[in-house]
Amino acid sequence: MSKDQTKHKSQSPKVPSSTTGYAIDRFKRLQQKEVSVKVIFDEIINKDTAALSKGITLIESTKQKHSKKAQQLVEMCLPYANNSIRIGITGVPGVGKSTFIEALGNLLIQKGKKVAVLAVDPSSTISHGSILGDKTRMESLVRSSEAFIRPSPSGKSLGGVAQKTRESIILCEAAGYDVIIIETVGVGQSETAVHSMVDFFLLLKLAGAGDELQGIKRGIIEMADALVINKADGDNLLRARKAKNQFRKALHLYPLAQSTWSPEVLTCSALEGSGIEDIWELILKYQEVTSKNGFFEENRIQQNKFWLLQTIEEQLKSSFYNNPKIKDELNSQIQGVQQNKITPFAAAHYLLELSKEK
């Protein structure tokens, strides 16, 4: 893999690789339309961030010709992937996700890790923004050469957005990132999608008053491997501790997950940096326990199968609902069904027959 890099260096021998001039030159070359997938691949596994960015841009492109190249690239990277720990982080807006990720990311970099932060946020398509778009919120992490931060890809469907992020994980792993953090916001089905692409799923919460599970979307708690109460500082400290006890009791009542891991509750202050080390140690403990009992590996295998079937089913639905004949008829059938004029099954049968007509 370093062969190509050597060759490349010998082609511009007078420019030391550390200079900005060289970097710009390389960047320009990667920007060229005719740059081959092989070149991008070589640079990615050589840990080149510009190539990684370029590769992810290919993945995110909606152009047909890019899509083919992207698939080739992802497949070339596959044998070099699967060597990181993938951590999903969710929580409602205002819970301090960015500050938390920055604190965790900086700690990991101190420990010699390379950290990639990706996002799944289908809502960013509408706002043309992204939870990670405002990069100033992760200022110090953005500046670190050991961190790679990429906003959520845009896309019409959660499935499309999730696919792009999932393929980007493979590229990041091939580029040598040890820890992949996937951020998502507590909206719609995005947590389920993220949960299905990570090894460890962390739910970030604030200490509130009274019923602590109120306001958490149904089903999310059952996916969490850890529940972390953020902003446990100052006046909030006591409340956070109280909330921690409440959550512990509640989680204790849930059936044990397939991983045999009992989700833990921790507190932290991402702002002050307290409690972050404990969270990382918990994640390492999870990795140890689930690697020993085989769940870690088995879970990734099952996730791969899940995404295969998920993609098929999403494509089938999308081509059905985008059929112009169905678009014309669907609403009136829904209305008929809702007004009890026709059964759901008869309406479905009618629409399915309609979709088969030439």
Place this chain on the structure above:
Amino acid sequence: MSKDQTKHKSQSPKVPSSTTGYAIDRFKRLQQKEVSVKVIFDEIINKDTAALSKGITLIESTKQKHSKKAQQLVEMCLPYANNSIRIGITGVPGVGKSTFIEALGNLLIQKGKKVAVLAVDPSSTISHGSILGDKTRMESLVRSSEAFIRPSPSGKSLGGVAQKTRESIILCEAAGYDVIIIETVGVGQSETAVHSMVDFFLLLKLAGAGDELQGIKRGIIEMADALVINKADGDNLLRARKAKNQFRKALHLYPLAQSTWSPEVLTCSALEGSGIEDIWELILKYQEVTSKNGFFEENRIQQNKFWLLQTIEEQLKSSFYNNPKIKDELNSQIQGVQQNKITPFAAAHYLLELSKEK
């Protein structure tokens, strides 16, 4: 609607409707192959149980010509349906579902109600039995002329089984049943299917030791409108009360459902008949609250839409996975994906293209 019945009576004027001879005659006529949908329909809305059975048999038939008739029949019944309360009851085997349904059913009949008991149990296809197959378990209910009991339809897919049960609900309602009880066993996705066809969902439990939510499948608790601890009698009474308190605390931590109804925890002894009246009053209270806030009606409308989309999506998947070319290739693609030789998305793309080939 009574016109046809009158006509029918005038055709056999000498046979009083109460005699067995008349019943047998009518039954035979309904057994005839050529009996028209209109005749079955007329008898159903005239509260004839034999016609109701015949109608449900049409729905459950896998023959093409029956399927068309069944759809006609269901559509004729639609304007006469939607006037019952539909109650879903789930719980693991051994919890006493049959005894509970018998106790509840008998109470309702005492109160002048007509009760239909249907079932959704996809596992009964394999065992060639059914949770309601052993009718002796509901002996007194079976004997009552105000009760109609029908075992789970058989079928390869949960969707198919659920569709048949859902259409049977319409026929039962048209036949004048006020309370429709849908029984299901805590296996697979059947609870979700039943939850999507009932107004009120009741989870039956036993008092165990220690962690009371352990052993309940993930997600079921969040669907329950009531949690009933059965076998609260004899030595078990204290344990049942303790369990009730534990469940109450746990349920309190859950987010409020869309219905704004807070699920309640009750105890009963179906065997001794204690606590059954309280459960029925709770169901009536639920109906009152959710009728006032509009959820009751809105929920049924949304359920209809859900079943329309659900049926479409299930049919799309079924014709894809039953395509002989896909059957040949799917497993090797899954293996490739699980061994990281190909991405799930590339494999899905390959299979989708394959399915389009003529």
